[in-house]
Amino acid sequence: xxxxxxxxxxxxxxxxxxxxxxxxxxxxFLMSAASGFPYTPTxxxxxxxxxxxxxxxxxxxxxxTMPWTFRIxxxxxxxxxxxxxxxxxxxxxxxxxxxxxxxxxxFTTSGRADNSGFLDSPEWNGYTDEEKGRRIDQYYVxxxxxxxxxxxxxxxVGLNFNF
Numbered sequence: 001x002x003x004x005x006x007x008x009x010x011x012x013x014x015x016x017x018x019x020x021x022x023x024x025x026x027x028x029f030l031m032s033a034a035s036g037f038p039y040t041p042t043x044x045x046x047x048x049x050x051x052x053x054x055x056x057x058x059x060x061x062x063x064x065t066m067p068w069t070f071r072i073x074x075x076x077x078x079x080x081x082x083x084x085x086x087x088x089x090x091x092x093x094x095x096x097x098x099x100x101x102x103x104x105x106x107f108t109t110s111g112r113a114d115n116s117g118f119l120d121s122p123e124w125n126g127y128t129d130e131e132k133g134r135r136i137d138q139y140y141v142x143x144x145x146x147x148x149x150x151x152x153x154x155x156x157v158g159l160n161f162n163f
Contacts, residue, residue: 001030001031001032002030002031002032003028003029003030003031004028004029004031005026005027005028005029006026006027006028007025007026008020008022008023008024008025008026009023009024010023010024011023013025022078024078024079024080024081025076025077025078025079026076026077026078027074027075027076027077028074028075028076029072029073029074029097030072030073030074031070031071031072032069032070032071033068033069033070033071034068034069035065035068036065036066036067036068036069036103037065037066037104038062038063038064038065038066039062039064039065039066039106039108039111040057040059040060040061040062040063040064040108041057041058041059041063041064041108041109041111042056042057042058042108042109043056043057043058043109044109044116044117044118044121044123058109064111066103066104066105066106066111066113067102067103069100069102069103069104069150070100070102071096071098071100071102071150072096072097072098073093073094073095073096073097074093074094074097075091075092075093075094076091076092077089077090077091077092078090078091085163086161086162086163087161087162087163088159088160088161088162089159089160089162090157090158090159091157091158091159091160092155092156092157093155093156093157093158094153094154094155094156095151095153095154095155095156096150096151096152096153096154097153098153099152099153100150101149101150101152102149102150103148103149103150104148104149104150105147105148106148107148113148113149114143114148115143116143118139119139
């Protein structure tokens with residue numbers, strides 16, 4: 001993790017039209033990187049015939065690792081003083097500034113976040129066309145639920161009243 005904070009106090013910052021436009025303002029960046037978590041590879045065995053794989057260990061426990069993750073969060077703010085006892089802080093916060101698709105979980109049968117490998121398996125090929133038609137929708141729901149990925153870019157705007 002690394003954090004960088006750039007701040008201007010009262011009377012500091014560039015002047016524009018005779019005003020210090022960035023006084024009492026700042027920006028903060030929080031950068032984080034992490035190696036991928038370990039997981040145990042497994043064999044392809046459908047659970048409840050929905051196409052969600054699971055099964056027996058196909059390698060040593062925690063012998064594989066997920067991809068590294070990298071993320072930058074940013075918060076910019078400016079304080080406006082109403083009087084000596086009251087101020088308002090306006091901020092914009094952006095989570096996952098670069099909108100990076102960080103993997104936080106994988107299908108243990110393939111080691112991927114977006115594909116379990118089930119549609120290429122002998123188990124899938126063993127279903128009749130009618131069974132495949134009934135199961136394919138559930139397969140795609142399970143594979144695109146978003147739980148394998150970190151939060152996409154989010155922007156928040158807010159006010160803090162201090163008195």
